[in-house]
Amino acid sequence: MNDTLYDLFLRQFQLVQGPHKDQEGDEIIPTNVKKIFDKVVSMIIESNDNYVTKNDLFFLFHDVTYTLFPIWESKTLVDNETTTNVLKGSYAKPIVLGNDTENNIDDFIARYDMFNINSLPLIEIAGFLGIKVVKEKKIREDCVAYYSPLENMIVMGTDNPQAFLHELAHAIDWTLPNRDLDSDIREIIAELTAACLCTLYNIPVYMFHSRLYIRYYAKGRNLKQCVMDALKRVEMIYQHIEKIHGR
Numbered sequence: 001m002n003d004t005l006y007d008l009f010l011r012q013f014q015l016v017q018g019p020h021k022d023q024e025g026d027e028i029i030p031t032n033v034k035k036i037f038d039k040v041v042s043m044i045i046e047s048n049d050n051y052v053t054k055n056d057l058f059f060l061f062h063d064v065t066y067t068l069f070p071i072w073e074s075k076t077l078v079d080n081e082t083t084t085n086v087l088k089g090s091y092a093k094p095i096v097l098g099n100d101t102e103n104n105i106d107d108f109i110a111r112y113d114m115f116n117i118n119s120l121p122l123i124e125i126a127g128f129l130g131i132k133v134v135k136e137k138k139i140r141e142d143c144v145a146y147y148s149p150l151e152n153m154i155v156m157g158t159d160n161p162q163a164f165l166h167e168l169a170h171a172i173d174w175t176l177p178n179r180d181l182d183s184d185i186r187e188i189i190a191e192l193t194a195a196c197l198c199t200l201y202n203i204p205v206y207m208f209h210s211r212l213y214i215r216y217y218a219k220g221r222n223l224k225q226c227v228m229d230a231l232k233r234v235e236m237i238y239q240h241i242e243k244i245h246g247r
Contacts, residue, residue: 169193
């Protein structure tokens with residue numbers, strides 16, 4: 001039987017699992033993991049990407065919506081000479097936003113129906129933390145997924161694992177002490193965490209998206225300093241994941 005993406009992820013996870021400690025007993029990031037995280041940081045800082053096209057973005061469930069179309073019936077009037085169209089009712093037809101109305105509709109619907117939350121990488125971490133994870137076709141159009149601290153819930157508007165790891169990072173960050181009060185910095189931390197974890201576990205990663213996302217939330221700050229500061233929190237989130245898996 002061919003390995004699934006999740007099988008490969010589990011095998012890779014076992015190679016870096018910890019926790020790891022130095023001679024004084026303090027927890028540290030394993031050297032191989034540190035190198036991978038540093039590589040991601042370099043890619044974020046050094047790239048000159050400055051654009052993204054629609055085709056490069058995640059598959060979004062809210063790109064598929066339902067529109068009511070009229071059902072017309074041809075009817076002959078009393079004089080038996082004139083016919084007219086009479087509105088008989090309407091039917092709901094799925095369309096893909098920004099595309100032809102017939103473009104891969106069945107594939108889009110099937111993809112949502114087949115999306116299994118339990119196939120997401122690190123879904124067991126969410127379970128351990130009591131985080132409810134659900135999929136939803138219609139969420140805020142300005143996001144692909146979100147974490148609600150009030151409900152302790154991650155809502156997925158995409159089946160992309162990178163988006164899930166971003167929201168999981170938010171959830172873990174929320175539970176750790178000394179959380180940054182700046183929401184922009186928290187977004188940088190979450191996206192850098194997702195990029196690092198995807199790279200570490202050989203999960204497909206949209207690095208261009210991470211670069212643009214982090215640069216946007218840097219908002220004029222020194223990008224390198226923002227990323228290096230965020231990396232410290234990313235390592236804390238990674239260590240917290242290792243602790244949970246070590247129990």
